Amino acid sequence: MHYTGQIYRPPFEAASLLVQATVGCSHNACTFCTMYHGTKFQTARMEDIEADLREAAAEYPFIQRVFLVNADAFVLSADRLAAIAEKAHEYLPKVKTIGMYASVKNVIGKTDEELAHLHELGIDGLNIGLESGLDEVLAHLNKGFTVEEARTQLARLRKAGINYSLNIMLGAAGSELWEKNAIANARILNETQPSLVFTALLHVDPGAPLLDEVKAGTFREDTLGQYVTEELEMLRGLELEDATFYGLHTSNVIPVQGILPRDKDALVKRLEDGLARIPERYLDSHPEKGYEGISILR
Numbered sequence: 001m002h003y004t005g006q007i008y009r010p011p012f013e014a015a016s017l018l019v020q021a022t023v024g025c026s027h028n029a030c031t032f033c034t035m036y037h038g039t040k041f042q043t044a045r046m047e048d049i050e051a052d053l054r055e056a057a058a059e060y061p062f063i064q065r066v067f068l069v070n071a072d073a074f075v076l077s078a079d080r081l082a083a084i085a086e087k088a089h090e091y092l093p094k095v096k097t098i099g100m101y102a103s104v105k106n107v108i109g110k111t112d113e114e115l116a117h118l119h120e121l122g123i124d125g126l127n128i129g130l131e132s133g134l135d136e137v138l139a140h141l142n143k144g145f146t147v148e149e150a151r152t153q154l155a156r157l158r159k160a161g162i163n164y165s166l167n168i169m170l171g172a173a174g175s176e177l178w179e180k181n182a183i184a185n186a187r188i189l190n191e192t193q194p195s196l197v198f199t200a201l202l203h204v205d206p207g208a209p210l211l212d213e214v215k216a217g218t219f220r221e222d223t224l225g226q227y228v229t230e231e232l233e234m235l236r237g238l239e240l241e242d243a244t245f246y247g248l249h250t251s252n253v254i255p256v257q258g259i260l261p262r263d264k265d266a267l268v269k270r271l272e273d274g275l276a277r278i279p280e281r282y283l284d285s286h287p288e289k290g291y292e293g294i295s296i297l298r
């Protein structure tokens, strides 16, 4: 298989065949993210993609799901994505769906007809880093799109039949705005009805521009308790018709997972109970973050 640079995939794509369609991130400018710093954005060669599919067909002919990496493979033209999807079906006839990371920006450049065609070719289950439902937060994080653009472009995906999971970054608004962020996050999720909500904590790696603000004290991260309460308030506000709530990122203080709306009360209770059990000195603290943002409690 041809893999270049760091390869990331969502945890719920663990059973998918990872095929590299792009290298790095075409945006590579979010102020909290260093995932692809030092990796030049490139498009993978079609002959390499085909060779990988051929190799996978020999080893894993039963594969039903392909996930294209890297950071925003949906940036590729609709023609290119269609060609990759056709090759995936040719080499792996059991493949049902082909997912990938996508940015809201990547949808803007595709027509409704192109989106519908990609859906017909099995493109489904995009993973999109929405992060927040507040415009000031999206601008501060330099995500490259607005809440209104997210609302419009996600509606276009839905209309084309393409499902998507949305990532919400708890603490993205900082300690002063956690409650406003929780309410706004619930609102945009209700409006856009993702098939899965993936929550993780804000994690500012060394080298990320946001770290300078944290060090200068101009951006204050959530306390441990605020992270949990922000997730709880968002969850209470969710009115999702049929979605997985996936709060199992390694950084999450209290792991929660369930199907909404069925498990909403149980998930709320689990977070409330967890919150009641954590000693106050931890809830009020700003713990050091370790690998992938996991809180280090001393």
Ligand code: SF4
Pocket (backbone or CB within 6 Å): 025, 026, 027, 028, 029, 030, 033, 034, 035, 036, 071, 072, 103, 129
């Ligand atoms: S958060 Fe996603 S879109 Fe933003 S720079 Fe990182 S990989 Fe690229």
